[in-house]
Amino acid sequence: MNIPEAEKLLGGYATGTLTPAERESLLEASLHNQALFEALADEEVLRELLADPAARRRLSATLAPVSETLPGRVVAALWRPFPMAAAAGFAAVAIAVVLMQRPSPVEVAQVFAPPPAVAVETPPPPAVAPRKARSVISRDSRVLRDAKELDQPAPLPPPPPTAGKPASPVVVGALERQDTGKAVFAESLSKEKRQAAADEAPKVREEAIAPFHWEIQRQDGAGVYRGVSNPASDTTVAMRVGESVRLFLEARQAGHLVVALLQAGRPSQEIFTRQVQPGDRVLAPATGSLNSAAGERELVVTLETAEQLRARANSSLRSQAPPAGQVSRETSNPIRIRLKFVD
Amino acid sequence: MTREQILTTLRERILAYATSRIGRDPAEDLTQETLLVIEEKYSHLDAVADLVPLSFQILRFKIADYQRRGVRRGEFRTVSPDGLDLADGSEDAQTLLERKELEERLHKAMGKLEGRCRELFRLKLEGMSFREIQTELGAESINTVYTWDLRCRKRLLDLMGGSWESRR
Numbered sequence: 246m247n248i249p250e251a252e253k254l255l256g257g258y259a260t261g262t263l264t265p266a267e268r269e270s271l272l273e274a275s276l277h278n279q280a281l282f283e284a285l286a287d288e289e290v291l292r293e294l295l296a297d298p299a300a301r302r303r304l305s306a307t308l309a310p311v312s313e314t315l316p317g318r319v320v321a322a323l324w325r326p327f328p329m330a331a332a333a334g335f336a337a338v339a340i341a342v343v344l345m346q347r348p349s350p351v352e353v354a355q356v357f358a359p360p361p362a363v364a365v366e367t368p369p370p371p372a373v374a375p376r377k378a379r380s381v382i383s384r385d386s387r388v389l390r391d392a393k394e395l396d397q398p399a400p401l402p403p404p405p406p407t408a409g410k411p412a413s414p415v416v417v418g419a420l421e422r423q424d425t426g427k428a429v430f431a432e433s434l435s436k437e438k439r440q441a442a443a444d445e446a447p448k449v450r451e452e453a454i455a456p457f458h459w460e461i462q463r464q465d466g467a468g469v470y471r472g473v474s475n476p477a478s479d480t481t482v483a484m485r486v487g488e489s490v491r492l493f494l495e496a497r498q499a500g501h502l503v504v505a506l507l508q509a510g511r512p513s514q515e516i517f518t519r520q521v522q523p524g525d526r527v528l529a530p531a532t533g534s535l536n537s538a539a540g541e542r543e544l545v546v547t548l549e550t551a552e553q554l555r556a557r558a559n560s561s562l563r564s565q566a567p568p569a570g571q572v573s574r575e576t577s578n579p580i581r582i583r584l585k586f587v588d
Numbered sequence: 589m590t591r592e593q594i595l596t597t598l599r600e601r602i603l604a605y606a607t608s609r610i611g612r613d614p615a616e617d618l619t620q621e622t623l624l625v626i627e628e629k630y631s632h633l634d635a636v637a638d639l640v641p642l643s644f645q646i647l648r649f650k651i652a653d654y655q656r657r658g659v660r661r662g663e664f665r666t667v668s669p670d671g672l673d674l675a676d677g678s679e680d681a682q683t684l685l686e687r688k689e690l691e692e693r694l695h696k697a698m699g700k701l702e703g704r705c706r707e708l709f710r711l712k713l714e715g716m717s718f719r720e721i722q723t724e725l726g727a728e729s730i731n732t733v734y735t736w737d738l739r740c741r742k743r744l745l746d747l748m749g750g751s752w753e754s755r756r
Contacts, residue, residue, distance in 0.1 A: 252738065253731075253734035253735065253737070253738055254734070255738070255741070256712075256737040256738060256740070256741035257712070257718060257737065260709075260712040260713065261715070262712045262716065262717055262718055262721075263717075263718070264717055264718075264719075265637070267718075268637060269635075269636065269637045272636050272637050272640040272641065273636050275601070275640060276589075276594065276597050276598065276601065276636060276640065277597070279601060279604050279605075282601040282604075282605065282640075283604075283605050283608070285640075285644065286605055286644045286647065286648070287751070287752065287753075288752070289641075289644040289645060289648050290648065290686075290687075290690060290752050290753055291690070291752045293645075293687065294687050294690050294691060294694075295713070297687075300687075300691050301713055303691070303695070304691065304694055304695060304698060304713055305710060305713040305714060307695050307698045307699055308698055308701070308706050308707075308709055308710035308713065309710065468717050468719045469717070469719075469720065508632075511632040512632065514632070528715075533637055536635070
């Protein structure tokens with residue numbers, strides 16, 4: 246790749262827009278050209294910022310067309326002939342009603358009975374908070390881009406089974422979605438089942454509600470990443486040497502997400518570690534793809550909530566914390582994904 | 589290229605870059621430190637696509653550290669490789685502040701973009717590849733998209749005052 250061609254790819258480096266081949270060509274070219282190397286080095290600060298899903302989402306919102314923001318849609322909806330005429334008509338009627346009203350008699354005193362006591366039942370919060378429709382990082386985000394309504398979450402694939410344990414029927418019902426798109430939660434449960442679920446709340450919900458959705462994505466001939474079948478944890482996924490493969494994750498809980506790469510004969514490497522919120526979408530690696538040389542690799546994914554982190558910090562494990570760069574996190578939800586690259 | 593060849597070439601690039609930023613003498617030390625970190629903590633990496641971006645991260649950290657401390661010649665404080673854990677994801681307050689500042693400046697500058705540049709950056713932030721952007725924007729060829737991107741990137745940089753970083 247010559248330098249003018251490489252320079253055209255510069256803008257795609259920090260945003261993660263390049264295909265693995267484009268990225269490799271650009272980086273290789275930079276080794277042989279100082280100006281290009283320095284330009285890429287100067288992009289590093291931007292790349293680091295855009296690797297943060299939350300920052301990326303905020304900046305994307307800045308660029309959203311005005312009509313796609315909620316206030317914009319409201320204004321656009323109102324600024325149309327029919328709603329305007331209806332509003333004018335309503336205003337005229339309201340003015341007429343006010344003018345025609347007789348003055349009411351002056352009241353000196355009035356006695357009201359106290360309102361009856363109302364039992365307020367607050368259902369538990371849903372497991373998945375409503376998300377904005379826009380995707381964060383994933384290139385293969387057609388499903389999300391089609392969901393234009395802000396309050397209408399994009400449809401999610403059914404949650405995968407966690408660690409081989411079948412989901413409790415009590416909580417599975419809680420994950421179904423109504424036509425309105427809102428997650429049905431405790432309202433669908435009988436009082437007894439709700440009590441049983443509450444009694445076992447930490448254990449049952451942790452086991453049955455996967456903290457994140459994940460899938461392995463493979464790049465096709467057109468350069469688009471597509472999800473391959475979502476295998477259960479603890480199985481081996483066969484890939485061909487040289488294939489561009491990455492891991493896609495969507496957090497369903499807030500917490501600290503870590504993706505570690507284990508490879509025989511090499512120290513473990515954390516390829517992603519960051520705080521995430523429900524709905525955050527993550528690619529690991531953030532740019533490019535996993536090493537696809539022949540052999541086996543294992544991705545270990547953990548999502549620790551703040552409570553779990555605190556519990557771990559307070560336990561005796563803290564004094565035996567592994568050196569920085571090594572992965573040894575004992576959590577309740579590690580998912581292990583084995584990839585085997587063959588010729 | 590072998591790892592050795594890559595690192596040899598990388599050394600020259602890093603040294604020239606650091607020299608242009610902080611002067612020759614501290615640049616020599618910083619270059620050596622950077623290569624030491626790569627050798628000691630990332631000996632398992634041997635691809636250009638891994639080593640070059642890694643060197644950017646390490647070098648940026650070290651230059652920022654040097655500039656913050658205002659180290660005088662001959663009193664350079666070495667940061668041990670153990671103190672530099674890029675994979676940890678934790679950042680110090682200064683880095684977070686600088687990143688927040690960059691985001692605010694980007695937010696203002698992007699707000700001033702119009703038309704195709706605005707749409708192009710939006711699609712990039714949504715994770716589209718150049719090929720997908722070509723389809724989305726109806727460009728005749730992918731080279732057209734590259735050219736648009738180059739111009740729009742320059743436009744955004746101009747709005748940012750010529751640099752992503754607020755001080756050089």
